[in-house]
Amino acid sequence: MNFNNIKLLIRRYFLKDGFNVIIGMTSIWLLIIIINSLKDQAVSAIDLDFYYTAMTMLLIIGGPILASLMFFETSESSKGYQFAILPVSIADKLFSAWFISSILYGLLFAMYYYFGLIIFEILKKMGVNSKAISYSFMPNEMIQIYFLTNAFCLMGASWFKKNPVVMNMVFSTIVSILFIGSLGIIFYFIKPSGMVSSFTDAGTMLSINDNITRFTISNSADSMLLVALLTGFFMLVAFYKLKERSI
Amino acid sequence: MIEINNASLYYRKANPVLSNVSLNLAKGHYYGLFGKNGEGKTSLLKMMCGGLNPTGGAINVEHQNMATRNAETFKKITLVPEMVLLPNVNCSVFLKMNAPFYPNFNYSNFHKMLEQFHIPVSGKLSNLSQGQQKKTAIAFGLAAKTPWLLLDEPTNGLDIPSKQQFQTILSEFFNADQGVIISTHQIQDIENLIDQVLILDNQKIVFNYSLEEIENKFLFETTNILKEDHLLYHEKQGMSFNTLQKNVLKIPGTINLALLFNAAINPSINLYK
Numbered sequence: 001m002n003f004n005n006i007k008l009l010i011r012r013y014f015l016k017d018g019f020n021v022i023i024g025m026t027s028i029w030l031l032i033i034i035i036n037s038l039k040d041q042a043v044s045a046i047d048l049d050f051y052y053t054a055m056t057m058l059l060i061i062g063g064p065i066l067a068s069l070m071f072f073e074t075s076e077s078s079k080g081y082q083f084a085i086l087p088v089s090i091a092d093k094l095f096s097a098w099f100i101s102s103i104l105y106g107l108l109f110a111m112y113y114y115f116g117l118i119i120f121e122i123l124k125k126m127g128v129n130s131k132a133i134s135y136s137f138m139p140n141e142m143i144q145i146y147f148l149t150n151a152f153c154l155m156g157a158s159w160f161k162k163n164p165v166v167m168n169m170v171f172s173t174i175v176s177i178l179f180i181g182s183l184g185i186i187f188y189f190i191k192p193s194g195m196v197s198s199f200t201d202a203g204t205m206l207s208i209n210d211n212i213t214r215f216t217i218s219n220s221a222d223s224m225l226l227v228a229l230l231t232g233f234f235m236l237v238a239f240y241k242l243k244e245r246s247i
Numbered sequence: 248m249i250e251i252n253n254a255s256l257y258y259r260k261a262n263p264v265l266s267n268v269s270l271n272l273a274k275g276h277y278y279g280l281f282g283k284n285g286e287g288k289t290s291l292l293k294m295m296c297g298g299l300n301p302t303g304g305a306i307n308v309e310h311q312n313m314a315t316r317n318a319e320t321f322k323k324i325t326l327v328p329e330m331v332l333l334p335n336v337n338c339s340v341f342l343k344m345n346a347p348f349y350p351n352f353n354y355s356n357f358h359k360m361l362e363q364f365h366i367p368v369s370g371k372l373s374n375l376s377q378g379q380q381k382k383t384a385i386a387f388g389l390a391a392k393t394p395w396l397l398l399d400e401p402t403n404g405l406d407i408p409s410k411q412q413f414q415t416i417l418s419e420f421f422n423a424d425q426g427v428i429i430s431t432h433q434i435q436d437i438e439n440l441i442d443q444v445l446i447l448d449n450q451k452i453v454f455n456y457s458l459e460e461i462e463n464k465f466l467f468e469t470t471n472i473l474k475e476d477h478l479l480y481h482e483k484q485g486m487s488f489n490t491l492q493k494n495v496l497k498i499p500g501t502i503n504l505a506l507l508f509n510a511a512i513n514p515s516i517n518l519y520k
Binding site: 081247 | 293296297298299300316317318319321322324325326328330331332334336340343344345347348349
């Protein structure tokens with residue numbers, strides 16, 4: 001990988017699409033703020049639960065959409081030939097795409113997120129009430145899901161030339177069904193009678209306990225390792241798909 | 248140097264696009280790559296620039312295998328495709344986006360070429376006509392100063408004055424240490440420009456000669472009476488015949504590329520004999 005090439009690729013992306021992404025994100029953020037301010041006007045209160053939920057959706061959905069579109073330019077050779085034959089390596093292209101869709105988007109999100117909180121703080125000081133928070137914000141889990149889905153969508157972006165967002169949604173649904181189905185089959189066969197199993201917040205926290213097997217994936221080093229391994233796997237597949245991709 | 252060693256391309260084995268193409272191309276020449284529609288000219292160019300991996304064989308540009316797709320290999324070659332759709336940015340942003348990747352990019356040449364092509368540099372590039380977008384892409388490809396430039400149907404979509412401008416610009420801004428391959432089925436648009444003729448037919452290169460060799464080996468004549476001696480191929484045109492003969496007496500003459508092309512793709516004629 002070449003640092004200068006990565007820098008140029010990030011700059012290229014910003015010059016081409018950065019403005020649109022920022023405008024889009026600002027519009028959604030403003031919409032969230034406006035809805036939040038108008039929603040409970042009757043009781044004159046800021047609903048932080050709604051803000052957290054909406055912003056979480058913006059992170060978890062927006063990031064993967066951006067990742068899915070990272071190589072969309074090359075879906076047609078008339079539009080994408082320039083990018084496809086730029087004198088940079090596949091690793092440079094992939095890393096810069098990951099950096100933009102995961103790190104820079106995450107930082108932009110954090111900026112908007114905290115800016116929104118500052119606005120609410122100012123409103124509170126102006127006398128607007130704030131509703132009690134019941135939503136439990138779990139940054140560790142959120143960040144893991146965010147990085148994992150982004151890497152998955154980058155893999156999809158390098159795989160699917162046409163409609164990468166839709167194809168990623170379909171593909172991720174199929175993979176999820178297969179994953180949950182396989183787990184169900186595995187546990188059906190290994191579960192002895194009387195076993196206690198509990199699925200809590202599928203996808204992030206899963207614990208199955210019995211007197212024979214103790215298999216726990218929780219928010220700990222184990223899950224971080226699993227996320228890192230899966231992210232690495234998705235990126236590796238993305239690398240080889242990009243290497244084969246034709247214009 | 249571009250070395251193509253037994254390069255093949257197929258999406259289904261029964262229906263190959265290119266099969267065992269072998270070629271050696273040297274810099275300092277203008278190659279004209281001719282072929283009927285759908286013969287694989289575009290695929291061959293895409294394979295040469297690393298945009299498409301061959302199914303078999305290898306393509307090396309300046310001793311780098313294009314299938315590796317590393318940064319160094321892409322520095323050797325630029326492609327201008329037949330259809331160009333530029334992004335929704337103005338010219339200076341387009342340059343900032345793409346030019347820094349090419350270490351020898353010549354900004355002043357790029358602007359000179361745009362001026363000669365009468366391309367407005369203010370507005371958005373995506374608002375330009377298809378012909379103007381193509382001319383901008385050609386100017387960019389030439390200004391990038393890569394050792395090799397591949398042009399796919401460069402004169403398609405250009406008006407008549409622009410076709411002339413294209414020839415002038417190409418000869419003015421291309422250096423002897425570079426090589427250019429122009430793929431087209433519009434022979435008359437580039438016949439004054441090229442010095443090497445490549446003809447692709449039936450998934451293979453069936454003809455590969457320089458203009459000098461063609462002049463030495465073949466004689467093109469228009470005659471009213473067909474003489475069988477040394478006659479290789481003929482076409483009736485009105486009351487007369489356009490003929491392609493062996494140039495046994497080494498008489499200098501004018502090359503009729505269209506006639507040569509038709510002879511080369513005629514399966515009953517072997518011009519190499």
